[in-house]
Amino acid sequence: MQNRHIAKALAGIHQSPESVWTLDILAREAGLSRSAFAQHFRSSVGETPHACLTRWRLGIAAPLLAQTSLSVYQIAEKVGYSPEYSFNRAFKQARGRTPTKERERRQSSYNSPV
Missing domain, CATH: 1.10.10.60 (Homeodomain-like)
Known part of the structure; x- marks a missing residue:
């Protein structure tokens, strides 16, 4: 994964799937705003968070x-x-x-x- 912000969010999801993951929490994990995170995530991963x-x-x-x-x-x-x-x-x-x-x-x- 080339985008380190998105990689941080994915690592969180993969390590703790049982956690409550909202767009806000994932964006915070990635160190991005909600809108920037959603846009970067979709373009990097090919699907929504x-x-x-x-x-x-x-x-x-x-x-x-x-x-x-x-x-x-x-x-x-x-x-x-x-x-x-x-x-x-x-x-x-x-x-x-x-x-x-x-x-x-x-x-x-x-x-x-x-």
């Missing part, structure tokens, strides 16, 4: 659904969603199924005989 954060969080959540016995509530909290219904809504919008259905699908694919 919110879209990037959502993609990162759901990318962490998907394997947790398949490979752990954590409840959907626990996974939601682990990746920064509270209340749980926000996680369910975001997951379904991005992945086309609820976290519970994703868990069932992934677990059945892991348990299928080869």
